[in-house]
Structure formats: C-alpha cells, structure tokens
Amino acid sequence: xxxxxxxxxxxxxxxxxxxxxxxxxxxxxxxxxxxxxxxxxxxxxxxxxxxxxxxxxxxxxxxxxxxxxxxxxxxxxxxxxxxxxxxxxxxxxxxxxxxxxxxxxxxxxxxxxx
Amino acid sequence: xxxxxxxxxxxxxxxxxxxxxxxxxxxxxxxxxxxxxxxxxxxxxxxxxxxxxxxxxxxxxxxxxxxxxxxxxxxxxxxxxxxxxxxxxxxxxxxxxxxxxxxxxxxxxxxxxx
Numbered sequence: 739x740x741x742x743x744x745x746x747x748x749x750x751x752x753x754x755x756x757x758x759x760x761x762x763x764x765x766x767x768x769x770x771x772x773x774x775x776x777x778x779x780x781x782x783x784x785x786x787x788x789x790x791x792x793x794x795x796x797x798x799x800x801x802x803x804x805x806x807x808x809x810x811x812x813x814x815x816x817x818x819x820x821x822x823x824x825x826x827x828x829x830x831x832x833x834x835x836x837x838x839x840x841x842x843x844x845x846x847x848x849x850x851x852x
Numbered sequence: 853x854x855x856x857x858x859x860x861x862x863x864x865x866x867x868x869x870x871x872x873x874x875x876x877x878x879x880x881x882x883x884x885x886x887x888x889x890x891x892x893x894x895x896x897x898x899x900x901x902x903x904x905x906x907x908x909x910x911x912x913x914x915x916x917x918x919x920x921x922x923x924x925x926x927x928x929x930x931x932x933x934x935x936x937x938x939x940x941x942x943x944x945x946x947x948x949x950x951x952x953x954x955x956x957x958x959x960x961x962x963x964x965x966x
Contacts, residue, residue: 774957781856781943781957782895828895837908838883838950842895 740765742831744843752851753821759814759846761829770832771812773803776845777825785827788812789834799823824850854878858944858958859926865965870932873961875944877927881956884927885945886919888912889960895943901927934965 743762751757763771772787786797793805803814812829829843857876865871877884886898899909901919916935921927927946931938941960947953 772954779959781858781959782945782955783957784954787954832950834951836950837900837902838885838947839897839900839908839910840885840887840895840955841897844894 740769740831740833740841742829742841742843744827744829744846746846747844748847748849750849750851751819754818755850756817757815757819757823757848759827759829759848761812761814761843762810763812763829763831764810765831765833768834770834771803771805772830772832772840773797773801773812773814774828774830774842775825776828782828785814819848819850821850821852824848854956856944856946856956856958858942858961860961861959862962863964865934865963867936867965868933870930871934871963873929873931873942873944873963874926875928875946875958877944877946878948878956881946881948883907883947883950884919884921885947885955886929887943887945887957889941889943890939891941898929898942934963936965939963939965 741764745760770789773785774782788795788805826845828845830840859874884901889895899913900907918930943960944958945955947955
C-alpha cells in the first residue's frame with residue numbers, strides 16, 4: 739500500500755520567516771512527487787514536482803522542495819513567507835506507469851501571521 | 853493559465869435524488885479525474901477517464917456513481933441516488949497525459965445532501 743504522510747497538521751509562522759512543510763512517502767518503486775496548494779474555498783494549484791535529476795526542485799512563488807530517497811521524503815520549503823502563503827498544502831504521489839491517480843497526504847495548514 | 857471549470861459551484865439536494873456535476877476540462881487534455889474531499893479531510897481519488905472509458909476507480913466510486921463525456925460536452929459525474937455520505941466537495945482535474953504533465957484542478961463543487 740502506498741501512503742503519503744504529512745506529519746504536521748498545522749504550522750504557524752510570522753511573515754518573513756522561513757518554513758518547511760514535511761512529506762514522507764512509502765513506496766518502493768518509481769514515483770512522481772508533487773506539492774499542491776489550496777487556498778480556502780478554491781481548488782488545488784500545482785506548485786512543483788520531482789521525478790528524477792536534481793533532487794532540489796524549484797516551484798512557483800519562491801517554493802522549493804528536496805527529494806531524499808534515503809529518507810523517503812519530499813519536504814517543501816520557502817525562505818521568506820508572505821501572508822498570502824496562508825493555505826493548505828498537499829503532498830501527492832503518483833506511481834509511474836499507472837493510470838495517473840494521485841495519492842494525497844492529509845495536508846498541512848500553513849498560517850502566516852503579520 | 854488554462855483552467856478547469858466546474859458547474860455548479862454549490863448544490864443542495866434531497867437524499868435519494870439524482871445530481872450531475874459538470875466539468876469543462878482544459879481543451880487539449882485527454883485524461884480526466886474526479887476527487888472527493890470531505891471537509892477537513894484528505895483529497896481522495898474517485899475515478900479517472902480516458903478515451904471514453906473508465907481507466908481506474910476507487911472503492912469510493914460506488915455503483916450509484918457514473919461518469920461520461922459525450923463528444924464536445926462536459927465531463928460529468930452523476931450520482932443516482934444520492935446518500936447523506938455523498939456530501940463533500942468534488943474536484944475535477946485534467947491532464948494531457950499520465951506520465952509527465954501536471955494536473956489542472958477545478959475549484960470544486962460543494963455538494964450537500966440533506
């Protein structure tokens with residue numbers, strides 16, 4: 739069974755702080771990893787993805803994520819958050835060769851205080 | 853960027869009635885998906901659809917659910933009859949393929965079965 743674990747349900751930081759949102763997965767085969775953001779009342783927006791190559795991938799709005807095979811992780815980071823970054827962040831796994839189904843984590847709610 | 857449109861944004865329906873959720877995917881996308889999100893919970897895969905056929909469905913995709921995309925029209929999710937536990941936000945997504953391309957999600961249809 740493939741699982742995606744986001745260990746922090748809620749993270750609160752101040753504007754200008756750095757933040758790391760954690761994602762761990764369990765699957766032994768070849769996968770795509772991605773992060774999505776969901777602002778309140780809206781759908782999911784794609785942030786970034788990793789399949790192969792440089793383990794640090796850059797996304798929109800200053801976000802980046804780092805893949806670690808040894809840790810089975812794909813943590814999302816941002817050096818300096820803005821209040822508009824307040825949202826729910828979902829980590830997702832897609833198994834290569836399958837029908838395209840995404841398996842999501844439970845999400846991490848990021849609250850950025852002024 | 854290109855968008856996935858979902859109509860309606862909200863729907864309230866009596867238990868036992870039929871409901872149809874409509875999705876207008878990105879025009880050059882070939883793969884279509886429905887996901888279900890119960891308030892505060894995980895985004896869960898329901899079904900995906902390609903070339904007029906269901907490719908994969910989850911255990912959440914009950915016999916009362918059906919999907920179709922008649923030529924040139926919406927990709928629809930029909931629930932007949934509805935049950936109280938069908939209350940959720942249903943997200944439609946589309947992608948160009950299942951290998952490298954990103955998903956585009958709609959803003960969701962909030963379904964309340966009473």
